[in-house]
Amino acid sequence: MKKPVFLLASLALIPGALAAETTILDFDAQNFATTPPLVGVTDYWLRKVETEASGQNKNVGRWDDPTLLNTTTAGNINRVADALDSKVSGPVPSGNSTQANELRWSFTDGTPVGPQQDPNPVNTWLRAFCTTRALVVPVFDMNQPISVDIWTKEPLRITLNIRECPNLSGFSVGQAGNISGSVECVGGPENTIDAVAGWPVGSRGGIELMPGIWQTVRFDLTDTSLYTVRTLSGEGLVLPGANSDTLLGLDGFGFAPSYNNIGQAGGVKHEVYIDNVRNGTPAGEITGSMTLQGWDMSIPIKVRVEFEDGSGNIFWGGSAMTSPGGDFKIANNLPDGTYNMYVKTRSGLRKLISGVAVSNQSATLTVGQLLNGDCDDNNVTTTDDYLIISDSFDLTEGDAGYNWRADLTGDKTITTDDYLLLSDNFDITGD
Numbered sequence: 001m002k003k004p005v006f007l008l009a010s011l012a013l014i015p016g017a018l019a020a021e022t023t024i025l026d027f028d029a030q031n032f033a034t035t036p037p038l039v040g041v042t043d044y045w046l047r048k049v050e051t052e053a054s055g056q057n058k059n060v061g062r063w064d065d066p067t068l069l070n071t072t073t074a075g076n077i078n079r080v081a082d083a084l085d086s087k088v089s090g091p092v093p094s095g096n097s098t099q100a101n102e103l104r105w106s107f108t109d110g111t112p113v114g115p116q117q118d119p120n121p122v123n124t125w126l127r128a129f130c131t132t133r134a135l136v137v138p139v140f141d142m143n144q145p146i147s148v149d150i151w152t153k154e155p156l157r158i159t160l161n162i163r164e165c166p167n168l169s170g171f172s173v174g175q176a177g178n179i180s181g182s183v184e185c186v187g188g189p190e191n192t193i194d195a196v197a198g199w200p201v202g203s204r205g206g207i208e209l210m211p212g213i214w215q216t217v218r219f220d221l222t223d224t225s226l227y228t229v230r231t232l233s234g235e236g237l238v239l240p241g242a243n244s245d246t247l248l249g250l251d252g253f254g255f256a257p258s259y260n261n262i263g264q265a266g267g268v269k270h271e272v273y274i275d276n277v278r279n280g281t282p283a284g285e286i287t288g289s290m291t292l293q294g295w296d297m298s299i300p301i302k303v304r305v306e307f308e309d310g311s312g313n314i315f316w317g318g319s320a321m322t323s324p325g326g327d328f329k330i331a332n333n334l335p336d337g338t339y340n341m342y343v344k345t346r347s348g349l350r351k352l353i354s355g356v357a358v359s360n361q362s363a364t365l366t367v368g369q370l371l372n373g374d375c376d377d378n379n380v381t382t383t384d385d386y387l388i389i390s391d392s393f394d395l396t397e398g399d400a401g402y403n404w405r406a407d408l409t410g411d412k413t414i415t416t417d418d419y420l421l422l423s424d425n426f427d428i429t430g431d
Helices: 201-205 383-391 416-424
Strands: 022-025 060-062 065-069 077-082 099-107 126-129 136-141 146-152 156-163 176-178 183-186 207-209 214-219 229-231 247-257 268-279 286-292 302-308 314-321 327-330 337-345 351-358 363-370
Touching: 022 136, 065 099, 099 126, 136 268, 146 156, 207 214, 247 268, 286 302, 286 337, 302 327, 314 327, 337 363, 351 363, 383 416
Parallel strands: 214 314, 286 363
Antiparallel strands: 022 268, 060 065, 060 099, 077 099, 099 268, 126 247, 136 176, 136 247, 146 214, 146 268, 156 183, 156 207, 156 247, 183 229, 286 327, 302 314, 302 337, 337 351
16 A cells, blocks of 8 residues: 655645645665665665664664674664565565565563663663664654554554754755754653653553554654653653754654563564654544443543454554543554454453444444453453452552553452453453
């Protein structure tokens, strides 16, 4: 699915007044497997999956061996790949454009084997960014959303890295800016779990990605309630209204393990494809409303959606946090058509919504209620879910042994209310 390629040099854009999305990077016109991704014709963007030169990266190992510390020259991959590429392990996953930015690395299990390792596996993070040379970053407008299509083989979380480039007056969105300026990390909405030394994992790891399908991730910096900003080398002044400039540089992306595979024994090898990075107001979005049985809907909860094609294959997905009351908005990049859609939350059994008509990237859903009790998020309620609740019974968030997966009501305390919800739905499988 191709995005239009804009002639950026001819656009006279006024910051804060974009009428539609402007494609910053789509990789379609680049020579695959021969050069790193480019901004314009000759300027490198993500030069490599670099870990050694930056002290912010932790527990990043080599793609070819997750137990080894990465070097700047061996093991990890950053390149443009295409649909015909047979190198390493195959082509760009189908369902999106035929060329994309391919990244490969591993996260170790936290074993302290080198200067970039941390014995606490929770403090694991990769900053994929411009490195070591006088490179450039694409310019974007902070008052408009940044959207990116992404595919990941393993569960993963993504954050946006922003460079406070000076002297961008006169630049247009998508042009190559300068590499100077300090850097901030904008995390996603899940920023209260597993806090480590003042750095909540969510603020570095950001938005959780679903493995094995293309999905659109959107960062809207104007919605300050959804994001936490953490300083890497800057002043923490990247949110709208906090500084005098509206134009910034897109430094790159940050990645952290999913909550499901932090510190996994032997490490995790990651294969990621990034495509269609764009800035501006999207054509549309999937909006809907839902409730989760027994959950206090004044408390936000993440909703995941998956789209099924005419052959019964899941090919696109997305996630968002609910607003109080259960409303949600999902970024997407779907062509017009009619799809079956599945909706799930972390403990809610998956529900099928048939015949969803998407027009101009938009659709409106009324999901209704999801049944509750799936503590281990495998779409079936079994004794395994009972054991998760039992192990945390009568504990409150902050207590030793507390497992947030056992909280089925949102009150951050594990009580008989959680048991009763599971009992009501025991031995049920979601759609």
